[in-house]
Amino acid sequence: MTVSLTRRGLIRAAAIGGGAALMSGCDRIVQNPMARAFLQRAEDLTMTAQRSLLDREALAREYSESEIIQPQRPNGSISPRDPDYRRMAANGFADWRLSVTGLVERPQSLSLDELRGMPARTQITRHDCVEGWSCIAKWTGVPLAAVLDEAGVKPGGSYVVFRCADTLGREKYYESIDMIDARHPQTILAYGLNDETLPVANGAPLRVRIERQLGYKMAKYVMGIEVVGSFASIRGGKGGYWEDRGYEWYAGI
Amino acid sequence: MPEPAEPQTEIVYRHGWATRIWHWLNAFCLFFLLASGLQIFNAHPALYLGTQSNFSNSLVSMTAMRTGDGSLRGITEIGSMDFDTTGFLGASRDSSGALVARGFPAWATIPSYRDLATGRIVHFFFAWVLVASGLAYVCVSLFNGHFRRDLIPRRGELRAMPRAIGDHLRFRFGREAHYNILQKLSYLIVILGLIPTMVATGLAMSPGMDAALPWLLDLFGGRQSARTLHFMTMSLLVLFFVVHIVMVLAAGPINEMRAIITGRYRVRPEAKGETS
Numbered sequence: 001m002t003v004s005l006t007r008r009g010l011i012r013a014a015a016i017g018g019g020a021a022l023m024s025g026c027d028r029i030v031q032n033p034m035a036r037a038f039l040q041r042a043e044d045l046t047m048t049a050q051r052s053l054l055d056r057e058a059l060a061r062e063y064s065e066s067e068i069i070q071p072q073r074p075n076g077s078i079s080p081r082d083p084d085y086r087r088m089a090a091n092g093f094a095d096w097r098l099s100v101t102g103l104v105e106r107p108q109s110l111s112l113d114e115l116r117g118m119p120a121r122t123q124i125t126r127h128d129c130v131e132g133w134s135c136i137a138k139w140t141g142v143p144l145a146a147v148l149d150e151a152g153v154k155p156g157g158s159y160v161v162f163r164c165a166d167t168l169g170r171e172k173y174y175e176s177i178d179m180i181d182a183r184h185p186q187t188i189l190a191y192g193l194n195d196e197t198l199p200v201a202n203g204a205p206l207r208v209r210i211e212r213q214l215g216y217k218m219a220k221y222v223m224g225i226e227v228v229g230s231f232a233s234i235r236g237g238k239g240g241y242w243e244d245r246g247y248e249w250y251a252g253i
Numbered sequence: 254m255p256e257p258a259e260p261q262t263e264i265v266y267r268h269g270w271a272t273r274i275w276h277w278l279n280a281f282c283l284f285f286l287l288a289s290g291l292q293i294f295n296a297h298p299a300l301y302l303g304t305q306s307n308f309s310n311s312l313v314s315m316t317a318m319r320t321g322d323g324s325l326r327g328i329t330e331i332g333s334m335d336f337d338t339t340g341f342l343g344a345s346r347d348s349s350g351a352l353v354a355r356g357f358p359a360w361a362t363i364p365s366y367r368d369l370a371t372g373r374i375v376h377f378f379f380a381w382v383l384v385a386s387g388l389a390y391v392c393v394s395l396f397n398g399h400f401r402r403d404l405i406p407r408r409g410e411l412r413a414m415p416r417a418i419g420d421h422l423r424f425r426f427g428r429e430a431h432y433n434i435l436q437k438l439s440y441l442i443v444i445l446g447l448i449p450t451m452v453a454t455g456l457a458m459s460p461g462m463d464a465a466l467p468w469l470l471d472l473f474g475g476r477q478s479a480r481t482l483h484f485m486t487m488s489l490l491v492l493f494f495v496v497h498i499v500m501v502l503a504a505g506p507i508n509e510m511r512a513i514i515t516g517r518y519r520v521r522p523e524a525k526g527e528t529s
Contacts, residue, residue, distance in 0.1 A: 019360060026288065027364045030371050042378040050461040058464045069307065126305060126476065128460045130369065132297040133306035134476050212464045246370030252461025253377065 047250035054252075056180055060211035063124045063136050072137040072193055074201035075129060077173065080166035080221060088165075093205040098147075098189075102161070102227035105152030112191060112205055118142045118150075121188050129215040130242075130251065139209050140192030145183045147225065153179075156229045159239070162208055163224035168241060175219040176231045176239040176249075177210060186211040189222065214251040216242045265430040267518035269399060275390035276513055282383040283490065285375055288363040290487060291356070292372030298343075298356025300484055304475035312481060317344040317354030325352045384452055391444075403432055404441055410434040426504045428521045439493065447490050454483035 029035050088096045100108035122140040160182040164173035188209050198204045203220025210217050236244025243249045299314035314330045327343025329336045345358035359365040394400045417434050456462045457469040457479035473479035501509045512518035
């Protein structure tokens with residue numbers, strides 16, 4: 001009896017010890033920069049595969065009014081404490097301007113009224129968070145393509161970088177997309193949510209919608225749009241706040 | 254007829270090279286996919302039905318709650334039922350031994366600590382390996398006759414199924430050269446059912462793939478239903494794994510391991526014919 005208990009205890013200890021060694025071994029593998037870089041090669045494969053499957057204009061599904069069953073769940077920054085942002089918010093964003101700079105023929109500085117005066121698009125779409133949840137809401141805004149055309153993208157302008165007003169951790173949020181997503185018909189600079197003015201929690205006064213990618217790509221509190229040839233020299237060089245922290249630049253999955 | 258003192262045995266070549274390579278690649282991939290998948294699940298440990306997450310009405314959720322005395326309890330909710338799953342689901346101990354809020358515990362996830370970005374990198378890498386090796390295996394197996402010869406049940410076998418189930422429940426195995434009917438059916442369910450369902454429900458969660466192949470959403474009843482099905486199919490694969498291991502242990506682990514590594518399997522000649 002004692003022997004069998006001891007043996008059972010030994011097997012149990014070996015299983016637990018073996019399991020713990022296995023998992024801590026896995027931790028070490030994924031922390032190893034070379035192993036990580038190797039695993040991350042699959043990202044390029046995913047983007048290449050999706051881009052070859054996806055028609056440039058293929059739309060994300062749009063839903064009906066009846067499928068809006070709850071407020072859009074806010075995530076990430078929901079109440080920026082940046083003083084400049086606070087001042088603008090207190091003033092109803094009357095002196096807020098969207099700057100369009102970088103590789104453009106005619107740099108722009110657009111007020112909210114000017115953006116609202118441009119042709120608008122309204123879409124009821126599903127927001128997919130990288131965490132796994134989804135939420136359906138109605139977004140109204142101006143197609144990013146129209147703003148880019150107004151400014152005139154210069155040759156070599158391959159990416160659109162969104163500069164944001166909010167600080168997450170210790171850095172200003174930023175994001176970037178390529179021209180395929182920037183010029184997609186559903187990519188809009190949204191100022192309206194569920195028939196109302198975009199609330200602060202969801203990115204007031206302006207956020208971007210990129211419906212074929214995950215939520216973290218859809219920068220909130222957008223202050224500036226910069227057209228660049230490469231984002232390698234911006235901050236961590238990976239093209240976005242979360243990308244600099246290990247998330248995929250192409251978030252179609 | 255008198256029983257021979259030593260049962261005569263014979264070595265047969267049971268598993269082809271493609272089957273053996275695919276078996277081990279699959280085992281490796283499914284281990285990493287499971288542990289990284291649980292890491293991803295932990296970012297939002299709740300499941301829903303339909304297109305979107307109805308946050309007030311989840312199908313399953315794992316949460317942590319502070320009790321009156323300040324201690325953390327892990328609560329798993331299934332439908333309207335609550336279970337205290339402290340230490341395993343909802344709240345479990347981290348590497349320093351402190352109870353923390355997390356869906357699945359540290360020992361079940363890659364990495365063991367909370368890191369969604371890394372979980373995703375690992376998950377999608379092994380998802381690609383799983384799909385590539387699975388397609389290669391199916392192509393080879395159609396070409397070399399493995400499916401037809403070894404996996405497709407014969408009519409007589411289906412009729413003899415009740416007896417096969419009875420034998421298995423009593424851990425009574427004939428050491429036959431060919432797969433028995435329960436092996437055939439369970440392998441076919443995994444190869445043609447569970448793994449393709451995992452891949453398809455996984456793709457249905459991708460907003461990019463949903464734009465490319467919108468029927469994926471209709472097939473599974475919406476993105477959140479697809480996520481729930483992805484989780485449930487994973488559970489069935491884990492169940493298959495557990496039964497598979499029990500059967501290997503019961504049927505003779507050394508012989509079974511040699512067969513799946515080298516292909517060579519020791520059979521009892523009398524077991525090749527009718528068993529009674």
